[in-house]
Amino acid sequence: METLANLESFVRSAETGSFSAAARLLALTPAAVSRNVAILERNIGVRLFQRSTRKLSLTEAGESFLANIGGNLEALQTAINAVTTDQGEPAGVLKVSLAPTFGIGHILPLLPAFLARYPLIRPEWHFENRAVDLIAEGYDAAIGGGFELTPGVISRTLAPAEVVAVASPAYLAQRTLPASPADLARHIGIVMRGSRTGRIRQWLMRDGAGNEVPASMNESIVLNDPAAMREAAVLGLGVTLLVLSDVQPNIQRGELVRLLPDWQADAGAISLYYPSRTLMPAKTRVFIDFVVAAFETKTA
Structure with missing residues (x-):
């Protein structure tokens, strides 16, 4: 056949x-x-x-x-x-790639409710800092930022990716707070080297009035993972620039302080990516609907 x-x-x-x-x-x-x-x-x-x-x-x-x-x-x-099973319920392995920090902090907490509604779906989730090839690598979906929309791939925006400067109270105790992004050069910088480009990520920060100033960061500590950068900042090792949604819980707990509250950099958006197929598996369709609905509720 x-x-x-x-x-x-x-x-x-x-x-x-x-x-x-x-x-x-x-x-x-x-x-x-x-x-x-x-x-x-x-x-x-x-x-x-x-x-x-x-x-x-x-x-x-x-x-x-x-x-x-x-x-x-x-x-x-x-x-x-x-119909995907004899019972007509979405079923099967759901292979998803997720940016680690955002995925663990915001998507993984949705899993209990998702599995309670769709018990026949088996998650196979990969937490990785790379833009996967959904079609070639057999992923049902991916969540993160910076993906190229190749033919056959669709994106749905989940949340804006606003990059902010943060440091721990312990680090700031004996130091002068920066008044502008240029003042970050006076601090110990925790920066990220991109795995694809091999270069240190640079940010241009903007205030509410539209003024733009480069964030001058010393390359004192170089890491390749946002979660590691966040933990290094919590440990009091220096100042770092990270997506606000990734550090918001730490700020709320008092582990980190947002510096330059009027300034931020635009990193695009955190999006949900999935292949456009004539025949989309029910497991993928309900996952997309569930995640999009969860973030619409958060922003409502």
């Missing part, structure tokens, strides 16, 4: 007239779509497309095959999307 992936690649390629256009619809690469169609042709022993550098057209056999399976494929997709 042919796989759904091979049949869907054939139908979408026939409908759009190109492997590339079909690939965008299916969140695959054009090479993967072409390969799926080639496997289908080999398995049934019939050439379905006439291929040229400029045009993709159905053979007579391909037109007949499309007419016979087109409607049936749509019905099969609808049936699979509606």
Whole structure:
């Protein structure tokens, strides 16, 4: 029996007239779509497309095959999307990549309620400081910032990523508070070296009036993980710049103090990323809806 992936690649390629256009619809690469169609042709022993550098057209056999399976494929997709287990409940392994600090602090606490509602879903969550390739690496979703929206990937904003300066009360006890971002150069800096670029992350801070000043940080302590930077600041080792949502609990507990309260840097947004698929598994759909609803409640 042919796989759904091979049949869907054939139908979408026939409908759009190109492997590339079909690939965008299916969140695959054009090479993967072409390969799926080639496997289908080999398995049934019939050439379905006439291929040229400029045009993709159905053979007579391909037109007949499309007419016979087109409607049936749509019905099969609808049936699979509606029912994922005998009980009709979302089920299966939910593979998600999460930025460690944000994921542990804000997404992991949602898990008990999520599993209580969807007990047949099995989380496989990876906490990692990198932008994964959702499609190539088989992730159902990812949460973080800085992802490139490659073809077939959709994003939903969860929260703004406002970068602020913080330090512990112990560190600040015998020091003068900075009056502007330029004054941060007088302090011990806890900075981050990006794993992808190999460079120290630089920030441009902005106040409510729109004034912009570079945050001049001494590279006294260099780390590669925001959670480690936060803990180093809590230990009184220096001043650091981190996303506000990652350090808000520490500020509320008095472990950290926000410096320069009128100044912040824009790091974009913390977003939920997922592949755009004609057939989205129910487990992924309910996870997206659950997380988005939770953050809409927080910001309401």
